[in-house]
Amino acid sequence: MTSTPPLITTSTELSKAQLAYLWIKERITSGEFTPGYRLVLSTIATNLDMSVVPVREAVRRLEAEGSVNFERNVGASVAMVDESEYRVIMETLGVLEGAATALSFAYITDRDLAVARSIIREMDESLANFDPKTFTQKNQEFHQILYSKCPNHRLTELADSEWERLNNIRTSSFSFVPDRARESVAEHYQLLDLIETSSTGRGIEEAVRAHRTATLETYLTNHWKTHRTL
Amino acid sequence: MTSTPPLITTSTELSKAQLAYLWIKERITSGEFTPGYRLVLSTIATNLDMSVVPVREAVRRLEAEGSVNFERNVGASVAMVDESEYRVIMETLGVLEGAATALSFAYITDRDLAVARSIIREMDESLANFDPKTFTQKNQEFHQILYSKCPNHRLTELADSEWERLNNIRTSSFSFVPDRARESVAEHYQLLDLIETSSTGRGIEEAVRAHRTATLETYLTNHWKTHRTL
DNA sequence: TTATTTGAAATCGTATATTATCCAATCAAG
DNA sequence: CTTGATTGGATAATATACGATTTCAAATAA
Numbered sequence: 198m199t200s201t202p203p204l205i206t207t208s209t210e211l212s213k214a215q216l217a218y219l220w221i222k223e224r225i226t227s228g229e230f231t232p233g234y235r236l237v238l239s240t241i242a243t244n245l246d247m248s249v250v251p252v253r254e255a256v257r258r259l260e261a262e263g264s265v266n267f268e269r270n271v272g273a274s275v276a277m278v279d280e281s282e283y284r285v286i287m288e289t290l291g292v293l294e295g296a297a298t299a300l301s302f303a304y305i306t307d308r309d310l311a312v313a314r315s316i317i318r319e320m321d322e323s324l325a326n327f328d329p330k331t332f333t334q335k336n337q338e339f340h341q342i343l344y345s346k347c348p349n350h351r352l353t354e355l356a357d358s359e360w361e362r363l364n365n366i367r368t369s370s371f372s373f374v375p376d377r378a379r380e381s382v383a384e385h386y387q388l389l390d391l392i393e394t395s396s397t398g399r400g401i402e403e404a405v406r407a408h409r410t411a412t413l414e415t416y417l418t419n420h421w422k423t424h425r426t427l
Numbered sequence: 428m429t430s431t432p433p434l435i436t437t438s439t440e441l442s443k444a445q446l447a448y449l450w451i452k453e454r455i456t457s458g459e460f461t462p463g464y465r466l467v468l469s470t471i472a473t474n475l476d477m478s479v480v481p482v483r484e485a486v487r488r489l490e491a492e493g494s495v496n497f498e499r500n501v502g503a504s505v506a507m508v509d510e511s512e513y514r515v516i517m518e519t520l521g522v523l524e525g526a527a528t529a530l531s532f533a534y535i536t537d538r539d540l541a542v543a544r545s546i547i548r549e550m551d552e553s554l555a556n557f558d559p560k561t562f563t564q565k566n567q568e569f570h571q572i573l574y575s576k577c578p579n580h581r582l583t584e585l586a587d588s589e590w591e592r593l594n595n596i597r598t599s600s601f602s603f604v605p606d607r608a609r610e611s612v613a614e615h616y617q618l619l620d621l622i623e624t625s626s627t628g629r630g631i632e633e634a635v636r637a638h639r640t641a642t643l644e645t646y647l648t649n650h651w652k653t654h655r656t657l
Numbered sequence: 658t659t660a661t662t663t664g665a666a667a668t669c670g671t672a673t674a675t676t677a678t679c680c681a682a683t684c685a686a687g
Numbered sequence: 688c689t690t691g692a693t694t695g696g697a698t699a700a701t702a703t704a705c706g707a708t709t710t711c712a713a714a715t716a717a
Binding site for chain 2: 292293352
Binding site for chain 1: 701702703704708709710711
């Protein structure tokens, strides 16, 4: 009588290619597949109990996103990310995020700001507990909320993808700097104040970019001259 | 004896997947495959005298770039681009191009500037001959030269990809506005002067972005209020 | 030491089978 | 007679297995 829902459990809901994509991606971000790791299609296919074609497609997709390098007739390997890449990503993120946040400005509601404030508080907590993982997570959430209302969807997409690249690096070679973290929280408060009080978006773009540049500078000084606190 | 060079002309130098990629892409940009056109894998495979697997890979790559949409178990179709997309792309391009050009500033040589000037002259010519096609081409070249020296390769990659998106739209629904073209050439000269005289990159970013915003504005006014010359 | 050869391993491409989606014709109900 | 649901067939994407081609490295010989 009632329209039969597919009781035969039509199956996976996810194509094998998507499955392989997620499987590989998870292993890259978790650090199990370190940069330079050779992704052999047949091996992965065997592990996932499928043929190589879906795996191949997954790998090509990851290549398009930049997480793996691919060489013709040779194969794929997890992309190398040295610290010069960190610089590149942070700089790019500053540009995109700054523009997106400024454009988002006109559409940000009081509710958004309230959420942002609660996130800062969570960051403060995780800082007190010395929990870099959630601190970093919340940091990303904070910024994404501020630019999420940007009417230019392309800008937000690009900013999101830069955040993702950043996450891939972080797991392997990110050193947490408590002093900078405290400073960062303070800048977040300032940024919210700026958004609440200002009438034009121009200053916001600069503030966001400066915020990003500052953490980049801290990272660089801490890596070249070992442990020189700002 | 001598190591046999592949006289049998081992083949294409290009993989079939790459071939299919270029083949489809060319047809999209040339306008033969209009937005919404259904890309049937088997048909394309037959036309190119190959199996569907390479075609599939090509289509997925085009999907990653945004020129085609893909629906699970249904197929691919050329991406729709309305004029709101034009706005999005131009705005994004302004942001990326502005930042990249400003960062490029310190590395631009006299030779680069000379080339840029010669390109402007070519634009002037094509404008006199009313040749919108080469005018647009040269315009792209001009801007790409100015930001090509940017040390942040990610920014230049993103800017390039936005230019490509723009080209996909142009062929289908771009109206050439001579008045704006003349103005654009003038702004190019001003931009070169700015680069030659200024010592910091800050003003350059704004100038490039303003230049892009101006052409966007012209387009919008010409499309909403039909034919109101600025 | 250097150049050539040989073989294993992995990708690239084809042919074929399976599965999902779409569309139109048929049938039942109002 | 019209409208809505159902079913069957056609079309196209998804996946598998197998053969062809390329690459890289180790072993051999000059």
